[in-house]
Structures are given as structure tokens and as C-alpha cells.
Amino acid sequence: MTNENLKALIARRKTLDWVFATVGVLSVLVGLATLSALMVKLAMDARHRAFVPRGTVALAKGPLSPDDQAWEMRKLSGDALRVLLTDDKLRSTLLDVGQMIDIPRLKREAQAGTLQKLIEENRWGEVLRADNVRQLISEKRTGRLVNPDRFVPESRVRELQEDPRTGELLDLEAIGTMSPGDGLKVMFNRLNLVANAKVPEGAGRSILQRWIADGDFENNLPRILNQRRIGSLIAEDRLGSFVERELVLARQRPKELNTAFFTTLRSSASPETAGILTAWVGSLCVIAVCMLAAVPVGVAAGIYLEEYAPKNRLTGLIEINIANLAGVPSIIYGLMALGLFVYLLHLGRSILTAGLTLGLLALPIVIMATREAIRAIPQNIREASYACGSTKWQTVRYHVLPYSSGGILTGSIIALSRAIGETAPILTIALVFVTNTPASSFGEYLSLKWLWSDFTALPLVMFNWTSQPEAEFRYNAALAGLVLIVMTLSLNATAIYLRYRLRKSIKW
């Protein structure tokens, strides 16, 4: 080969080498990129549930009061509200939102895209709460429908109410005989006329107008929405822009950390108020049982295999089985739990079953970690112990185990972190909707009755939420997933750190 050919060959080879190195780096970076994409996606989805408009936490704590229903109005999707309010027919009849409109129904229709159809078919009355409307009419509280105690002076109200034409225009009896939707419509059309006709010119800026101009919504919004001033807003033709601004502010409303997610017991109701407390406590209980089952048996098995086991076929069989168990798909453990624990041993779908199943899953990991830890101890120590006349168990107990306890602890933590994130084994034995923590007070925990109660676990609720067709539940799933990842990663980090520290401190 000539010199030039050789040089060219070498150059080619070097380039290829360099290309290959780059490909290698890229391969490693693929993993890194996916991991970061995953964390970013989780965080971005979770923030919708982690930071909620101020007041939602209070909302999550109890049933909705009529005042809170006004809050519900604010949580309507912006588009639904815009449709509602920019459409002339609806706008002219919009009244006391909290009492009149069936908010969840409205929301459903808006999200399903059928709201427009309802309006066109003049069936928007279906989103009204018929009995509330009827009650208001019968109590003759419709006068308050144009409650002007802030906008129109008190004297004006009396004038309006005493004006026989108002009564004639309102004709409450006739309205009472119509269907609530129609009646309401008629009533408001007429009230509109009244309001329009009666509000004096140049009466000075109403308080509402002032509030709108000042942008001081935060404190006054509840009052604004609860006072039935909508007629005036309609009269001033400010309703559309008023609600638009209100919506903008709602989105910019100061957010608070959604502690309700971690403290509420509801997990399957509406997406906004669901929380993970039951799942969290359930997970802790299940993991406790799992560790109590796996660690003693695993450490004992590891000790036996390393210290006591002779090299015969039985030991080979045991080792093959352990290696096999480490590779069994986790759903098979779930099937075994179903057949054996639930039906054969009649343990039911309880925390005990779930803990035992996860313990079986964690067992091979603990065994392998124990064996590694014990193998790392040099033979001198054992020999020195035997030379002093110890028996085998004394050697293990007083010399081998203390030195290997660090490695065993690390292995147990890794097994723990794996068991926390496992869903498949407990999916087969879990009931779908469980909303109570296993025991309500600490005293009940002592009596161990909670072992037999129904359970739910963190990965389980995340799976349930992800499988829901409603997209809102995905945010819940993201936040739960974030919690899960943080727990798993911190446990792993603890294990790695412990391993590092212990390795440094032991000098053979």
C-alpha cells in the first residue's frame, strides 16, 4: 500500500472512530433527554393542579355553599362563559348565577360543545334550576332581581316597586304559570325595559362602574356577583366586558399552593378537589407490611446462601429460583396474589395482601443486596472470629452482620423504592374507588385492624386518574406522578449516598 493510501486509510478510520464516539455520546444523551422531557412534562402538567386560584383550598374542604356557587361560576371555562354572555338571548336573561343556573350542567354542555345547540333550540332553560326560579317567583323576591341598593338609590327602588307599571310589566302570576325558562325570559325582558327606562341619566357613576374602572375586583367580586345587579349591568351594556375582565383576572388571580391535594380525603369526585391523602397513607401502610415481610426473610436467605450453604444441587436450585424470581413480570405476582392470598388463604383484598405481594416482589432484590454486602467482607474477619472459638452463628451475628448492615440497608432502600412505584401486582387485587384511610386515628393503627381494610396506593390512583377519559384528571395524575418520582428518586439518592458514605468509612 502506498503512503498516500495508507494515510487516507488512517484518516478514514480516525473519522469513523470519532463518529462512533459521537454516536455513543448521543446514545447516552438519549436517556438523559427522555428523562428531562419526562420531568418537564410532569411538572408542567402538575402545576395546573399544584397552584390553584386562591380560595379553592377552602372550597375543597367542604360542600359548596350558595356563596361558593358563585365561585363555581368563575371556574367555568372562559369560552363557555363568553358564549353565555355574548349571546344576546342568554345575556338578557342572566340573573342570579348562583341560584339560577345549573353550573355543572352548563359546564358540561359547554365542554361538550352542545351549549350553542341548546341556545339555538331555545332549550337553554334546561340549564336553569327550575325549582329555584319557581321559588324566587313565588316568594316574590323577583323585585330583588334588579336590586339596585348600590346602583340605584333606595328611594328609586321604592319608586320602582310602587310603580304600578312595574307590577303590570312583571305580571308575576302570569309568569308563574309558564315554564321556568320561558317565564324567566319574559320576566327579564320586561325588567330590562324597566331598568332601562328608569335609571336616570347622569346619576353619577355607580359603584359598580367605579369598581370596574378601578379594577378592584379581588375584594368586591363576591359582593358583585351575589348582589343581583345583573339587570343594571345589562342596562349599562357592560356585562360582556365586565365578565371578560373578571375572567382575565381569574386567570391572573393570585395562586396558592394546593395543599388540599395532600389533605383531602376525596379522590374520585371532581378533578379539582381530588386529593391523594388516602393513597398516601395507604401506600405507607402497604410498604410497611412489605418491608416487614421482605427484609427479615431476605436477609436470612442471603446469610444462609453466603455463609451456610454447601455447594450441592439444592443450593443450586435455590439460586436458580431466586434468579428466576427476579425476572418474573410483576403482573404474575399480581395473579398469584389474586389466586393465593385473596381466594385460597381468604385474606381478602386488604393491605395485608398487598403488602405480602410487594414483599414477594422485593424479596429477590433484598437477597441479592445482602449477598453482595456479605461477599464484600474479607475472609480474615471470619477466620479471626473462628480462631477465637466462635460458632458460625456468633461469627455471623457479631462480625459479619455489623459490617454488612450498611450494604443491606442500601439494598433494602432500593427495594423499597422499587416497591413504592409498582402498580401491576396490586392492580389485580385492588378495588377501584376507595376513599377512606385505613384507620382514622392513631389508636386504631395499634390494634392492627387496618391490615384487613381496603387499600389504595399512590401508583394506583395515578393509574386510575390517567385512565379517566376526562382530561382534567390528567393534571391530578401529573401531580401524583411528580410526588411518586420525588419519593422514588430521593430514596434512591439516599441509598446511593449511604453506599458512598459506608464505603468510605470501612477500611479493610
Next chain:
Amino acid sequence: MTTLQRQEPSPNPSRPVRAGKSRLHVGRWRRVREFGIESALFLAAFSAVLITTGIVLLLLIESSRFFYRRMEYIILPPPAVQADAVKAEELAGRIETALTEGSGAIHAQIEVIVRTLDAGPDGTARREIAVHVPKEAREGTERVLAAEAEAQSLIMDHDRTRVRPNISEFLFTTRWAPEFRDPRYGVLPLVSGTITITLVALLVALPVGTTAAIYLSEYANHRVREAMKPILELLSAVPTVVYGYFALTFVTPLLQHFIPGLPGFNMLGAGLVMGVMIIPYVSSLSEDAMQAVPMSLREGSFAMGATRMQTSLRVVVPASFSGITAAYILGISRAIGETMVVAIAAGLQREFTFDPTRESATITSYIVQVAGGDLPHGSTEYQAIFAAGLMLFLMTLAFNILGAYLRKKYRQAY
């Protein structure tokens, strides 16, 4: 500590001590304790064998019940009988007598079982009666049962009348529909789903994992390696539900951007994420295997003027072939047995297809889907998941055995 019982000193110190007398004397109780402890430890280790046996037995037993070629009829007694165990048993006995007389089947072949379901919403027990007869006695049985139902105001649950499948139907037909009125028990759709997703995952994981391993062991300096290894280990520490969520909400929309018309549930996204999930398994085991190759081989190759790429591809990889094979087999087993990613992202349709852009259930996601519902113990659906689980177990076992064989065959001792 042990009370060291010294041997009786020999009367003449100059006489040598006989061998055999210089054993350590250990007290009797200590010996008993030692034996007890060793037995306890042995039992703990043996529990692994017991667990495996338990799993295998359970799968085999339930699957054998699944395959037993019989007709199954489900009868719902009236609520008063459902709540009372004694009455339910009496009713079962009466039905059995009637069947023995009228259905044409031999008494030994007829099986009438009372099954207890999970309690109803008000807490009362619910029971159903399952009747198993050979397929040949079908008409006679149906006549008898119809008459009995009339007489005792029972309800026959026609929707759950079943013919139990046989093994050839299970293994070779291509429709899996156990819940339908006309049930079909071909497991091939599930297997095809599993295979397709595994192939997609392996297409991602094997090249990327091996290349990453080669880079980390051959090219990277110590600091880079120590930094990169934890990151790859982190990939394996993430819970699989989170991967499933990621596949559903990020990867699938991304893929839909590139492949228009991709359905929301598809095997491609799930397979890709599963591939990324398996990378750490492949890469860490391969890398350990490559590190175990002695430096002399590499040095010899470098001495011949090879570049690093040539060395790694032609010397190191073949030398560590057994370890790399082990890594691949582990990756395959993991991919086959993965549940959550496919359950969330790959959908639940059962079609016999190898097209990754379609939605398909795998064996594992089928088990999840069915087991999440209401499964009375002993019903065909219940046994079907065990049959599917047995299939899965056998596949994983086959790959493990293959892996062990390949490893032994190509093992090089250094």
C-alpha cells in the same frame, strides 16, 4: 461469648496431643441453637423455591380448569336464596339430581358449584350457581335447566353461557373475546401485541444501549463514566406508571405530529417509551461485561494499529458476548413482562396485527383490564387471565433458559 471448655491437659506435657481430641467443645444447648438458626435460615432461603412452585402450580391449576372441555351455565337464584348459604347448597343439590336424571350425562361428569361473589351494595352476600356438563349433554342439560328455572323462579344468565376452550383453539385462533355471548379464546391477538411492542422497544433499546455501553466502557474517561452511570440508573428508577403517563401525554401527541392519522392509543409510542425504559438494563449489564474483558486483549489490538472503534467492535464485543447476550435477554424479558406502559398507552383493542401504528392489547394489559373488574372466583374470565398469565410466564421462562444456555455456550473464562 462461648465458654471455652478447655481440653483436659494431658498429664505428661511432653506427650503430643492426639489428633481428633483437639476439637472445640461446644455446649449442647448452643449446638441446638445453632442447628435451629441454620434451619430457620435455610427455610428463608428455600422460600424462594416455594414461591416459584406456588406461582407455577397456581398458574397450571387455574389454566387446566380453563381448558377443561365443558359447557358452563350460570344460574342466579332469587335473592333470598342468594343470601343464605344453606339454601343455596340445597338448591344446587336439587339441580344436580335433576340433571343426573334428565340431561343424559353421567353423574360423575356433572358439576354443580355454588360460587360466592363479592357482597352486593347493601352488604348481603351474593351467590351464583355454576353448572358444568360435558359438551355432548348440551341439549338435555338446557332442557332440564329451563324446567328447573321455571319451577324455582331462577334466572339463567344466558350471557355467560360458555363453552370452555381447548388448547388448540387457545393457541392458534386469532380472536380473543371471552366476554361475548359467543366467546372466542384465541390468544394470538394478545401475543401479537406483545411481540410488536417488544420489537419496537428492542429496536430502540438494543442499539442505543449497546452503543452507550461501548462508549462508557471504551471511550469515556473515568469522570464522564461516573457522571453518566447514575443518570442511566435513574432511568430505571422511575416508576412505570409515570412512563405510561409520559407515553400517553407527550410521546403520542409528538408522534401524531409526524405521522398524521395516528390513533391516540398506539403501540409505537408505548414501544418507544418502553425501549427507553429498558436501555439501563441493557447498557449496565453490557458495560459490566465489557469491563470484565482483560486489558491485554485491548492492548494487543491497539498494538496492531486498530482504532478504538475497531477494537471495541471486533475484540471487546465478541469477547464479552455472553454478558451482552445476558443483557439482551434481560431486556427482552423485561419488555415482554411490562404492564403499565402498555396498559396506559397502547389501548385495549384485541386485533391480530403487527402494525405498530394500531392500537392493541398485550397479554399484560389484558390481565390488568380484566382483573380490575368484578371477577367471581372460578368463572371463565377469571381462569382466562391465569391462562394468559401462564402464556406470559412460559414466554419469559423460555427466554431466561435461552439466555442461560447462550451465556454458558459463549462464556469465556479469563
